Amino acid sequence: MASPTETLEFQAETRQLLQLVIHSIYSNKDIFLRELISNASDALDKLRLESLTDSDLAVDTSDLHIMLEVDREARTLTVRDNGIGMTRDDVVDLIGTIAKSGTASLLAKIKEAKDADVAQSLIGQFGVGFYSAFMVADKVTLRTRRAGTDQGTAWESDGEGTYTIAQADGLPVGTSVTLHLKPADGEDGLGDYLATWKIRQIVKQYSDFIRWPIRMATEPVGTDAGSGAEDGAEEGAEGAAASAPETLNSMKALWARPRSEVTQAEYNEFYQQISHDWQEPAETIHMRAEGTFEYEALLFIPAHAPFDLFSRDTKRGVQLYVKRVFIMDDCDALMPNYLRFVKGVVDAHDLSLNVSREILQHDRQITAVRRRLVKKVLAALKDLRTSNAEAYAKLWEQFGRVLKEGLLEDRDNADTLLELVSAASTHDAQAPTTLREYVERMKDGQDTIYYLTGENRQMVENSPHMEAFTAKGYEVLILTDPVDEVWTDQIPAFDGHRFQSIAKGQVDLDDHADGDGSDEAKAEKAQREEDFAALLGWLRSTLAEHVKEVRLSTRLTTSAACLVGDAHDLTPTLEKMYRAMGQELPPVKRILELNPTHPLVTALHQAHKAGPETPALTDIAELVHGSALLAEGGDLPDPARFTRLLTDRLTHTL
Numbered sequence: 111m112a113s114p115t116e117t118l119e120f121q122a123e124t125r126q127l128l129q130l131v132i133h134s135i136y137s138n139k140d141i142f143l144r145e146l147i148s149n150a151s152d153a154l155d156k157l158r159l160e161s162l163t164d165s166d167l168a169v170d171t172s173d174l175h176i177m178l179e180v181d182r183e184a185r186t187l188t189v190r191d192n193g194i195g196m197t198r199d200d201v202v203d204l205i206g207t208i209a210k211s212g213t214a215s216l217l218a219k220i221k222e223a224k225d226a227d228v229a230q231s232l233i234g235q236f237g238v239g240f241y242s243a244f245m246v247a248d249k250v251t252l253r254t255r256r257a258g259t260d261q262g263t264a265w266e267s268d269g270e271g272t273y274t275i276a277q278a279d280g281l282p283v284g285t286s287v288t289l290h291l292k293p294a295d296g297e298d299g300l301g302d303y304l305a306t307w308k309i310r311q312i313v314k315q316y317s318d319f320i321r322w323p324i325r326m327a328t329e330p331v332g333t334d335a336g337s338g339a340e341d342g343a344e345e346g347a348e349g350a351a352a353s354a355p356e357t358l359n360s361m362k363a364l365w366a367r368p369r370s371e372v373t374q375a376e377y378n379e380f381y382q383q384i385s386h387d388w389q390e391p392a393e394t395i396h397m398r399a400e401g402t403f404e405y406e407a408l409l410f411i412p413a414h415a416p417f418d419l420f421s422r423d424t425k426r427g428v429q430l431y432v433k434r435v436f437i438m439d440d441c442d443a444l445m446p447n448y449l450r451f452v453k454g455v456v457d458a459h460d461l462s463l464n465v466s467r468e469i470l471q472h473d474r475q476i477t478a479v480r481r482r483l484v485k486k487v488l489a490a491l492k493d494l495r496t497s498n499a500e501a502y503a504k505l506w507e508q509f510g511r512v513l514k515e516g517l518l519e520d521r522d523n524a525d526t527l528l529e530l531v532s533a534a535s536t537h538d539a540q541a542p543t544t545l546r547e548y549v550e551r552m553k554d555g556q557d558t559i560y561y562l563t564g565e566n567r568q569m570v571e572n573s574p575h576m577e578a579f580t581a582k583g584y585e586v587l588i589l590t591d592p593v594d595e596v597w598t599d600q601i602p603a604f605d606g607h608r609f610q611s612i613a614k615g616q617v618d619l620d621d622h623a624d625g626d627g628s629d630e631a632k633a634e635k636a637q638r639e640e641d642f643a644a645l646l647g648w649l650r651s652t653l654a655e656h657v658k659e660v661r662l663s664t665r666l667t668t669s670a671a672c673l674v675g676d677a678h679d680l681t682p683t684l685e686k687m688y689r690a691m692g693q694e695l696p697p698v699k700r701i702l703e704l705n706p707t708h709p710l711v712t713a714l715h716q717a718h719k720a721g722p723e724t725p726a727l728t729d730i731a732e733l734v735h736g737s738a739l740l741a742e743g744g745d746l747p748d749p750a751r752f753t754r755l756l757t758d759r760l761t762h763t764l
């Protein structure tokens with residue numbers, strides 16, 4: 111005989127939580143279905159486990175599944191599972207109370223939080239689970255029977271202060287949760303949860319990888335007019351004959367399967383589904399971590415960069431799941447910005463379903479996961495470089511620029527990233543080099559890695575700074591990505607070898623063992639300095655507006671002059687970049703270096719000796735400076751003036 115219906119009060123904290131839920135902490139109400147499906151999935155897991163461990167439990171586990179049922183007339187949506195179920199006491203304990211410690215103080219904090227985002231992230235710390243049903247329903251009925259018992263229980267509440275509980279006969283093992291839906295209200299984020307397309311969409315988005323089938327009796331093909339449509343046109347004709355239930359989720363939690371059981375074709379298909387890429391990934395990384403914080407990760411390195419890789423709001427490609435339940439896209443806590451092109455899934459086992467981005471950012475375990483994932487991705491890239499140089503070169507072409515951002519962002523992995531760097535070099539016009547290869551080719555006595563930055567290869571190769579290096583056979587890296595300007599400025603060395611821009615500081619190739627570093631050469635040099643002292647002094651004052659120093663050069667063989675910076679000066683490109691970003695900078699003056707053996711310089715030297723006051727000399731000084739600027743691809747401060755001076759000079763020579 112059925113016992114009478116009892117009306118019980120919710121525990122005080124539960125009541126408060128329900129109020130918060132009903133008065134909407136979540137702007138996204140769709141997640142209620144995710145929560146209920148997740149509970150159902152847990153219940154199926156539990157039943158299967160129990161049937162395996164308890165041979166006395168007489169239940170049929172041959173068709174464990176979740177069923178979604180819609181009754182349009184009654185405006186109800188039911189989530190039914192044939193899982194473990196609950197006893198009456200379970201229902202009172204689990205549904206009527208919140209057993210989690212610290213609930214009261216957390217609730218107080220949530221109420222104090224003025225900001226909805228803060229409230230949402232706080233509540234994410236324990237999750238609303240079942241109660242989220244009250245976001246979309248004004249009444250919820252739960253019917254359940256625990257496996258191994260005969261007695262069913264019916265529970266019902268409108269989410270206010272009380273609930274009713276009664277014995278219910280004839281229930282199957284498992285649980286059904288029936289939501290008496292509030293009217294759809296787009297403004298309040300309430301979707302039409304009676305519409306097949308809407309349910310299908312939510313399941314696809316949040317629960318596709320639940321490993322139990324999620325079924326729904328959908329209309330026969332052709333009558334589901336609203337299928338997939340955002341505007342949610344109502345489904346087919348009233349009373350259309352229901353077809354066999356359709357399984358809405360793909361159930362392919364590939365990441366949860368052992369690597370040995372998954373084919374590359376399956377990985378590729380999965381990659382394409384999550385990335386919307388039509389090509390195959392370049393690399394697949396599948397890992398599982400056991401121990402205190404368990405998770406599975408399935409990551410992919412795409413073969414091609416997305417078009418928006420450098421746009422300001424490119425999203426990161428890693429999704430977070432908690433026990434097969436989709437939690438969020440673009441999980442920035444799991445992947446650093448410079449690996450934003452990596453796609454995939456991380457399924458963590460011990461997180462709340464309502465974990466927020468904020469919480470993830472500060473979670474020590476998540477930080478540890480991220481560190482490990484980064485190491486895995488970098489290791490995969492390194493392996494590829496050793497195993498397939500050609501494929502690696504292609505990948506570097508796509509993602510090299512972004513990976514180099516890592517040199518600035520992720521100092522912990524700077525050494526590994528430097529190992530990955532691939533750069534054009536004067537050694538081979540066709541093939542890029544690694545830093546390791548560069549170092550192996552260094553001349554005896556050379557301890558620095560020479561490089562030159564610039565806008566493009568041709569400009570860098572033809573720059574006057576290259577002359578002595580080319581003449582003396584020193585290899586120079588040709589760095590033409592904007593980010594190169596920055597990282598070379600901040601990363602001091604690779605494997606103990608300093609990076610040295612050949613456009614900066616004093617370059618004294620003669621000091622190297624194979625150079626001409628004899629005493630004789632030194633004496634000759636000192637003599638030359640003395641000879642030119644007067645000219646250099648005069649040029650310093652004449653060009654004071656443009657340069658901070660004028661000196662003799664050891665880097666030039668064919669050009670008359672070039673401009674260089676001090677070791678810590680900004681390069682002209684970097685200066686331009688900072689200005690473009692709106693930064694105010696004092697003008698960066700550079701150093702003019704003259705080639706003492708060039709006929710123009712020797713002639714100027716003679717002319718200055720003969721008549722230091724000759725007015726034409728000033729024009730020539732300006733032209734020498736302007737030509738040096740042009741030769742490195744720089745911008746003349748006053749092109750019209752330069753052209754006029756040049757035209758005058760040319761006229762005089764004819």
Ligand SMILES: Nc1ncnc2c1ncn2[C@@H]1O[C@H](COP(=O)(O)OP(=O)(O)OP(=O)(O)O)[C@@H](O)[C@H]1O
Pocket residue numbers: 145149150153191193194195196204205236237238239240241284285462463464
């Ligand atoms: N469909 C169900 N079948 C069996 N037990 C259920 C079902 N739904 C809920 N329960 C029980 O009720 C408990 C409370 O559910 P609720 O969704 O509020 O929180 P949770 O699932 O434990 O936590 P969270 O949702 O944050 O992961 C569950 O732990 C489970 O024991």
